[in-house]
Amino acid sequence: MVASFPSPMNARFGSKIPGVSAEFQALFALLPDPALLVDKTKGLAVAVNAPFLQLTGLAAGAVIGRPAAEAFAEFVELPFEQTEAFPALLKSRSATPLGVTVQASSLSATLGMFVCRSQEDLLQLRLEQTQRAVWGLSLLGKLLTETLEGEEDLLQRGLKDIQDTFQADTVALYQWHRQVTGESEGMRRMIGCGQTDLLPERLSLVDGMHLSQSSMWRSGMRMPTGMHRAARVNGVESLLIHPFVQTRVAPGNAAQGNFSQARLLVVACRHSMVEGVDILLDALVERLSLLVRILHSQREGQALAATLEEELAIWQQTVMSANEGVLLLAADQTIRSMNSSAEWMLGYSEGEVQGKSIESILIGTDKLGVALAAAREGTPTFNMGEVVKLIRREGEVFPAQIQVLPVEGEGRILAYTIFINDVSENEESLQRTQQLEQRALLGEMSAVFAHDVINPINNLSSGLQVMQVSLLPEDANQETITRMLQDCDRLEHLMRSVLNFSRQTDYKFKEVDLGLLVTRLLDRWHPRMVKAGIKSQLLIDPALPRILGEPRALEQVFTNLISNAVEAMSAQTDGMLVVRLSPQTSFGHRQVQMTFSDNGPGILPEIRERMFVPFVTSKTQGTGLGLAISQRIVTAHKGSIKVESFPGGTIFLVQLPAVSDEMEGQA
Secondary structure, eight states: OOOOOOOOOOOEEOSOOTTOOHHHHHHHHHOSSOEEEEETTTTEEEEEOHHHHHHHOOOGGGTTTSBGGGGBSSOOOOOTTOOSOEEEEEOOTTSOOEEEEEEEEEOSSSEEEEEEEEHHHHHHHHHHHHHHHHHHHHHHHTGGGSOOOSHHHHHHHHHHHHHHHHTOSEEEEEEEEEOTTSOEEEEEEEEEEEOGGGSOSEEOHHHHHHTSSOEEEETTSOOOSHHHHHHHHTTOOEEEEEEESOOOOOTTOGGGSOGGGOEEEEEEESSOOOTTHHHHHHHHHHHHHHHHHHHHHHHHHHHHHHHHHHHHHHHHHHHHHOSSEEEEEOTTSBEEEEOHHHHHHHSOOHHHHTTSBGGGTSOSOTHHHHHHHHHHTTOOBSOOSSOEEEEOTTSOEEEEEEEEEEEEETTEEEEEEEEEEEOHHHHHHHHHHHHHHHHHHHHHHHHHHHHHHHHHHHHHHHHHHHHHHHSOTTOTHHHHHHHHHHHHHHHHHHHHHHHHHHSOOOOOOEEEOHHHHHHHHHHHHHHHHHHTTEEEEEEEOTTOOOEEEOHHHHHHHHHHHHHHHHHHTTTOSSEEEEEEEEEEEETTEEEEEEEEEEOSOOOOHHHHTTTTSTTOOSOSSOOSOHHHHHHHHHHHTTOEEEEEEETTEEEEEEEEEBOOHHHHHHO
16 A cells, blocks of 8 residues: 655744745645755754654754754764765654655755655555555456457556556546647547546647656646646646657657557556655556557457468368369478379378378479479479379379479478379370271271172172072082181171261160169070179169160170170189179269179280270171270260270279269259
8 A cells, every 4th residue: 555644734943044935934844754954054953844853753942953963863964965865863752763764955055955754664665565566567467368358448457457556546548639630639538547537638739748758746846737737626646647658759740740659647646655656657557558569469460360260271172172183392392281182193191191202202204303403493383394194102104284383482482382283084085086086087988888898798698599509418519608608697797887886876865774774784694604604793882873875875885895704704614794883973073983894814915905996806706896886885975994904804994974963853
């Protein structure tokens, strides 16, 4: 609790002192601290005030008119030129010296004054002041742990803590404000607590400039501003004034100052405050100012964090949903992260590749090292110039386009971004286009050729039949004619196959249940496979979607694949045909994947590479058009057909697009 001092009693004077006015004598009597007035020329005490007598317990007559040095237990000289306070011992009525702190002042050539304060009281006040400072700072320190609505709420609570610390009647915070014209008109009270009517609501520009420095005012001192005059009228004994986050404004240049942050904190008390409390206020204001800055930083940090979090979420969602593969590398070109498209393309999960060198994952092109070296120098590679071949984890090669971009910041390379575009679909589309063009040309030629050849073959067959009938059954030429008739039939079948291959077919698509279609087809083949000693197994996923297709054309494809498998396994006794139908998603589109697997001897590599080329076959009696026609039908259904073969087995893979959700809804 800040100590207050009793109202001063009238000073007791001896004989009238020449040169000392009655007004001065009255002011001397009002001093709240013990004081002794000394005639410097004679060294005599000429007056004492009531607090001095109360402190020492002496009578005025025992002091006035006697040497001033006798008032002190230990005193050598009267140091009126000393400006700093010094310790001393006062005589007392109890004969026990009183420890005091003395402030000497030279009032004129003949008069000097000693103002004393009990060291015991002073120590107690200092202790209370220190304790209250710690308490006030702890109050302010807890503010940021509370829920605050903003800066005004923080300031309001902070002013209340300062009021409690000083046991002040009011605490107010003033801020510069402008008129509509932009010209500053002074300061206005923005926040206050306690009896705010003790202080003015507004301060003039001149008063605001005058109060821009820290100061402590007590009743009886000069009143230079309206703030001091209002305080005196309202019975305020002490004012503490301190700038708060204030921007200095040069006189005469007020209109150009940053008044939005220029503030003034005022503490008003109806009791006297001891010397040194302005240091306490300085610490409290500094702490509160720091809390305001921390609050602003927190709010700005929270806003920035929210913005960055939103931008990061947008960026992550964009990268993760991109069809391109995206890899983010650290400054040392090790992998930090990759999106799902890159995982699918390369066959690695993100967790497996983190921290590994990019060159150990992105395998298949020597141009990557050149692009990375250029990126280290800050040069991006937007296109390596051509499609490169990359190798997936399982060893499959796929065509891709690669871009390497350095991420720069603060004058250095922070990271690298690699974009991978899988162009397999484009390459396959290009191949299909070329095949269609070749087939179109081949079809035109084959149609003309087959049409012109069928008639002569029929004529030869007819002539041979006439010859066969005209000869005796036991004639040796009958066998030759029979072989020639078989060759004519084979040639006619071949020509009609060529016509079917070259003919442009207009398919009428409808929804097809492939599971049901293949089930019926295998049922028809079952007797023949049993006779050949071949077992079959059909695996259909319950979630298999339907497709749009021509059932008869698709049946022709599947019949050809089953027939090839049965024929390949005809020479063995443990043949097994496995047909599997399952749903699949590729590039965001649903598909039906069908595999026809047999455990036959396999296909020779030179034949396997040209399986779908017309007239290429490993069969002695085959035309080499079955798989070519099958590929044509699958292509017309916007699907694909591939073959994988190895010693001891062959797998045909057929992929057809599933009916979209929109089409199913319409159906």
